[in-house]
Amino acid sequence: MQQTFDDTGIKRRPMLKAAIAIGAAPLGLAIAAPLVGALITNPGKDPITTAWKEGIRLVRDDGTPIQPGDMHTGSIETVFPGIPDGNTNKYADSPTLLIHMRPEDAAKVKVQPGYETAHYGDYFAYSKICTHAGCPASLYEQQTQRLLCPCHQSQFDLLESCKPVFGPASRRLPQLPIKLDSAGYFVAQSDYRVPIGPALWEHPDNDK
Amino acid sequence: MISLPKINPAEIPEQAASWADDRFAAASPVRKLMNKVFPDHWSFMLGEIALYSFIVLLLSGTFLALYFEPSALEVKYAGSYTPLYGIEMSRAYETTLNLSFDVRGGLIMRQIHHWAALLFMAAMVVHMLRVFFTGAFRRPREINWVVGALLFIMGFFEGFAGYSLPDDAISGTGLRVMSAIMQSTPVIGTWFTFSVFGGEYPGTEILPRLYIAHVLLLPGLILGLIAVHMGLLVKQKHTQYPGPGRTEKNVVGVRMVPNFSAKAGGFFMVVFGMIAFLGGVFQINPVWIFGPYTAAVVSAGTTPDWYVAWSDGALRLFPDWEIYIGPYTIPAMFWPSAFLMGAVFSMLIGYPFLEARLTKGLRPPQPASAAPGRTRADGAGRDGDRLHHRVLLMSAGNDIIAEKFDISLNAMTWIGRIGLLLAPPIAYYITYRLCLGAQQGDRITLAHGVETGIIRRLPNGEFIEIHQPLGPADSHGHSELEYSGWAVPKKMNRLGALGNAAKGFFVPLEKPGEAPVSPAPVDQRELTRSDD
Numbered sequence: 001m002q003q004t005f006d007d008t009g010i011k012r013r014p015m016l017k018a019a020i021a022i023g024a025a026p027l028g029l030a031i032a033a034p035l036v037g038a039l040i041t042n043p044g045k046d047p048i049t050t051a052w053k054e055g056i057r058l059v060r061d062d063g064t065p066i067q068p069g070d071m072h073t074g075s076i077e078t079v080f081p082g083i084p085d086g087n088t089n090k091y092a093d094s095p096t097l098l099i100h101m102r103p104e105d106a107a108k109v110k111v112q113p114g115y116e117t118a119h120y121g122d123y124f125a126y127s128k129i130c131t132h133a134g135c136p137a138s139l140y141e142q143q144t145q146r147l148l149c150p151c152h153q154s155q156f157d158l159l160e161s162c163k164p165v166f167g168p169a170s171r172r173l174p175q176l177p178i179k180l181d182s183a184g185y186f187v188a189q190s191d192y193r194v195p196i197g198p199a200l201w202e203h204p205d206n207d208k
Numbered sequence: 209m210i211s212l213p214k215i216n217p218a219e220i221p222e223q224a225a226s227w228a229d230d231r232f233a234a235a236s237p238v239r240k241l242m243n244k245v246f247p248d249h250w251s252f253m254l255g256e257i258a259l260y261s262f263i264v265l266l267l268s269g270t271f272l273a274l275y276f277e278p279s280a281l282e283v284k285y286a287g288s289y290t291p292l293y294g295i296e297m298s299r300a301y302e303t304t305l306n307l308s309f310d311v312r313g314g315l316i317m318r319q320i321h322h323w324a325a326l327l328f329m330a331a332m333v334v335h336m337l338r339v340f341f342t343g344a345f346r347r348p349r350e351i352n353w354v355v356g357a358l359l360f361i362m363g364f365f366e367g368f369a370g371y372s373l374p375d376d377a378i379s380g381t382g383l384r385v386m387s388a389i390m391q392s393t394p395v396i397g398t399w400f401t402f403s404v405f406g407g408e409y410p411g412t413e414i415l416p417r418l419y420i421a422h423v424l425l426l427p428g429l430i431l432g433l434i435a436v437h438m439g440l441l442v443k444q445k446h447t448q449y450p451g452p453g454r455t456e457k458n459v460v461g462v463r464m465v466p467n468f469s470a471k472a473g474g475f476f477m478v479v480f481g482m483i484a485f486l487g488g489v490f491q492i493n494p495v496w497i498f499g500p501y502t503a504a505v506v507s508a509g510t511t512p513d514w515y516v517a518w519s520d521g522a523l524r525l526f527p528d529w530e531i532y533i534g535p536y537t538i539p540a541m542f543w544p545s546a547f548l549m550g551a552v553f554s555m556l557i558g559y560p561f562l563e564a565r566l567t568k569g570l571r572p573p574q575p576a577s578a579a580p581g582r583t584r585a586d587g588a589g590r591d592g593d594r595l596h597h598r599v600l601l602m603s604a605g606n607d608i609i610a611e612k613f614d615i616s617l618n619a620m621t622w623i624g625r626i627g628l629l630l631a632p633p634i635a636y637y638i639t640y641r642l643c644l645g646a647q648q649g650d651r652i653t654l655a656h657g658v659e660t661g662i663i664r665r666l667p668n669g670e671f672i673e674i675h676q677p678l679g680p681a682d683s684h685g686h687s688e689l690e691y692s693g694w695a696v697p698k699k700m701n702r703l704g705a706l707g708n709a710a711k712g713f714f715v716p717l718e719k720p721g722e723a724p725v726s727p728a729p730v731d732q733r734e735l736t737r738s739d740d
Binding site for chain 2: 128
């Protein structure tokens, strides 16, 4: 009998210790559950959606809508969804850059497949939230046609539909499809088609 | 008339002491504590600086807590700083502005708090370097190293929580980056981030939660860990440099009462005064210039406090390597942030055990016998680690460096990337060679003796320098002393030949001691005479 036990190679003391540990683990979990449980929040669709929807106007910080012709060529403007509190941190994922490119630059833009009608003339709209760490990618280099994020220096090439060309970012700034509404103001065609901001585990579009 | 019993003031202390001893039996432990000996070497004050800055942090933080409200409630600013008048902002930012402009003494308290936090972290880092390079973390003191490492890590997050609270443009951006870091964690990242923020970033929950962490949970943990740190220190005794009369069982230095307590009390005042001077004279974190945090606004030159900067530098340098596993993504950002922090902190905590395992039997376990000479070469590897940190730290300021020195930003990024990989091995190699060279120099001195600086001309015209052997020498003047790993005297005054160097930085604090009768060779007088 003893021989059989020895043959298994299982020592009594470590075996007992392991058994106690396995037995105590659920007890620990039971104590932790109510403390942690209250904190747990289901992300739902929030990480991959923004406030933009079809027909929502692109408005400035002061709430005024924008028409073609309001902006000089080669200029950018930060726009927000034209909804109540659209420019506040309640919609921190929605700030967008509306760019009026110079006609000669706009002609050179390599549009992504599926985005042929996403821009309006020389006006392009891209998410302002950097796809690296979520800072606003807000520095516009008019001469090189690049957007630069001041936090970690990711650079996006406007001529390639905001493809990252330098630095740590690995994804494009998503493009917001835009059009004009009946009054002649810029509105969104839809929400962004890919999630904005930093990458995440459940990223539905995992090919840049 | 009631006659009061006569009180002899001279007896009050004794009476009070015996009153207390009758009730708490305190005499014996208090005597033990009062007699605790502290080593008398300057490097032992580094940990003290950290302790004293923490006391300053508690005092100034309590003041700030009376006026600060960690609320994301939107308000219109109506305080006395006119450039922001009428601007929408969070209550947290508004109360920070009020602290700076409308609370009497509020601004200096804020600045003292911030400077003290920087000093707290700096003192901890330097203290850790002392412990690290003298090997004081080795058996039997590994656990106190772990406690110290936890203190540093707690301080890291405590500091981060603290400078995220004002909700200005820079702290909000820092928090945004932190949320992206949490979100980059594989599998649990998204749920974890939403649970911490109570919903989508930024939400309204994060400021009150950070506040409780900053003023209650983390300081409580830090206080508790400090108590353990001190307790273990008293129980296990200080380490000390080897020297005459010093063993692993004793400590040579001054007693707690009266010498050390007087010194430490004075030193606390010096640290407090220094922090107050910094807080009063040097502006730090002028949040009113940055403006309130909004997700769409950021300024160039956004950098975290220095002790967090290494992680920000890593974020800037790591390439865009995303990994895909089926339908899931491991964001490139995971590696230089959450993974790197975890790895660095685990290495920090586990170092004593890792080293013990890797150098089994090679190394004396205890510091008094593990003298610097023998461990010189080990230090080389650690220099390499520090250089990693230096490069990352520098990269956190790469845009500022690029602007000030007019270097291309992209070039700075590449300098950082290449430097991160190349600089540590190069530094390791150089330090290693220097250490071997120093050891070789010591061996030569042991064999040939100390140079006396006395040149003698032999009858055949040859010039020789006279050496003072360090031990019994053979006919050639060579000793057979074994290299023992401790510093070797290389100058005659180390041998007591010329008296000790006078103390004092600008002017001598004391008269130089009378030089003892020099063991110089007899014909020295003749040599000097011939110079006349």
